[in-house]
Amino acid sequence: MAASPQPAVDALTAITPYRIHVSQKYLDLTRQKLELVRLPREARLTYGASPISTTVSKTQLEPLIDHWLESDYDWRFQETQLNDHLPQFRTRVCGARLHFVHKTSNSPAAIPLLFIHGWPDSFITVSAVIDSLCDPYAAYEDEQSQAPSFHVVAPTIPGFGFSEPVKEEGNNLWSTAEAFDALMKRLGYMHYMVYGSDWGFKIARAIALQHPESCMAVHTTNPEMPWPSPELNMFPGSGMLSPMQRIPVTPQLIASQVPADQQQTMAFALCDSPSGLLAYLMDMIKPPASTSAPTSSVPTPSPHLSPYAQHSPAISSSSQSRDPWSPTNLINWTMLHWLPGPEISLRWVANSTSMDPVLWTAHSQVPLGITHYSVPGSQRRSHNPVIWAEAYHRVAMIRRRIGGVRFAAWERPDDVVADIRELAGLVYGAGIGDGGMVVAGM
Numbered sequence: 001m002a003a004s005p006q007p008a009v010d011a012l013t014a015i016t017p018y019r020i021h022v023s024q025k026y027l028d029l030t031r032q033k034l035e036l037v038r039l040p041r042e043a044r045l046t047y048g049a050s051p052i053s054t055t056v057s058k059t060q061l062e063p064l065i066d067h068w069l070e071s072d073y074d075w076r077f078q079e080t081q082l083n084d085h086l087p088q089f090r091t092r093v094c095g096a097r098l099h100f101v102h103k104t105s106n107s108p109a110a111i112p113l114l115f116i117h118g119w120p121d122s123f124i125t126v127s128a129v130i131d132s133l134c135d136p137y138a139a140y141e142d143e144q145s146q147a148p149s150f151h152v153v154a155p156t157i158p159g160f161g162f163s164e165p166v167k168e169e170g171n172n173l174w175s176t177a178e179a180f181d182a183l184m185k186r187l188g189y190m191h192y193m194v195y196g197s198d199w200g201f202k203i204a205r206a207i208a209l210q211h212p213e214s215c216m217a218v219h220t221t222n223p224e225m226p227w228p229s230p231e232l233n234m235f236p237g238s239g240m241l242s243p244m245q246r247i248p249v250t251p252q253l254i255a256s257q258v259p260a261d262q263q264q265t266m267a268f269a270l271c272d273s274p275s276g277l278l279a280y281l282m283d284m285i286k287p288p289a290s291t292s293a294p295t296s297s298v299p300t301p302s303p304h305l306s307p308y309a310q311h312s313p314a315i316s317s318s319s320q321s322r323d324p325w326s327p328t329n330l331i332n333w334t335m336l337h338w339l340p341g342p343e344i345s346l347r348w349v350a351n352s353t354s355m356d357p358v359l360w361t362a363h364s365q366v367p368l369g370i371t372h373y374s375v376p377g378s379q380r381r382s383h384n385p386v387i388w389a390e391a392y393h394r395v396a397m398i399r400r401r402i403g404g405v406r407f408a409a410w411e412r413p414d415d416v417v418a419d420i421r422e423l424a425g426l427v428y429g430a431g432i433g434d435g436g437m438v439v440a441g442m
Helices: 008-013 024-035 058-069 075-085 123-128 130-134 173-186 199-210 263-270 274-285 317-321 327-338 343-360 385-389 413-430
Strands: 015-018 088-093 096-103 111-116 150-155 192-196 215-221 364-374 393-402 438-441
Touching (some): 008 088, 024 058, 075 123, 096 130, 111 173, 111 199, 123 327, 192 413, 199 364, 215 413
Parallel strands (some): 111 192
16 A cells, blocks of 8 residues: 655655665676776886875775685675664655764763865765764763763765765765755754764864854864965964964965865776775775774873763773775765765865865864874874864864874774863863863873
């Protein structure tokens, strides 16, 4: 019997459970393309100052393709794992069906947390942290712990993964920020924290600028920011003067990883070659040669930490033993771009890059927590993002950690969970109304 028709308004706002199921025809096509792959000859020379060894080599790629083709890798198994671990839904927001993960905490005092992935990662990044964020007592015996817990919402950027794209000319970080804020309010979260790094941080900053009444705090790792302009050379949170105060400064943007004039050409190449897409993503990720999982870098609590940080439960030992860049994980990351086709995500990055300058023209009073990773003794020294952040945000917390990490939630989930909890404790607990700042670590 046919179901009774529902009012149109219900169809537009309905939130429906979702489970990943990729057509077998598409999986068969993927296999055929991998079987017919033709890899280029290995380069043997060094050109200029950029050694070939710093790029993806044939000796790195070939074993991964073999792993993808052999029985060692089974997408159906990975699909089931994702479906069983991550509660997924879809709803229509801003004209497109938005895919998102939504897991609630049993705590009556849980804080809504919008977890925003970046690029080239995807919503699966949240899988490394979601259980510990929702249930801080899972690996902790002290039930009286003050550690905050969270209702976690992790949407997929429109056009990425299993989210439908919006109109391409309007698909950028600003429209994504609007869609994500609308999603949180549809779920009943009028006030929430945001986590995002890389492009996820830029979306988070757009939300903070457009919806400061809803966005209570933002946490990020190693934020990339342009030089502060002369108009922003007074750092509001700390009262410090910019070191560039007497230097004529023209705001500069971080170079895009997808040249705007090449994204369509790249789309033609990557949409038809799963092996090419894998190589491209490996070049973006730059996984370490050793695949052993990094050890925890959670520092010993100090008197300068918030009381919530000092009582933050440790992550279970299983999170320490996982290999973030195992062959299976690298292929999973690739599949999340291969399945929908990478062209929309490439265009999103190009569109967002063209609109990036607007992101850095105002100061936000939304509290910002920063986790900053660095490698002691490294020859590569970047400008101090902590100092620059004060020109754009009200910095509430700085956590300095050791390591060369880009995708912190995936590579160092224990760090990210602990630092999000610390920021939540400052914002919702001890408070930061006096303009104070917590600086700790290393």
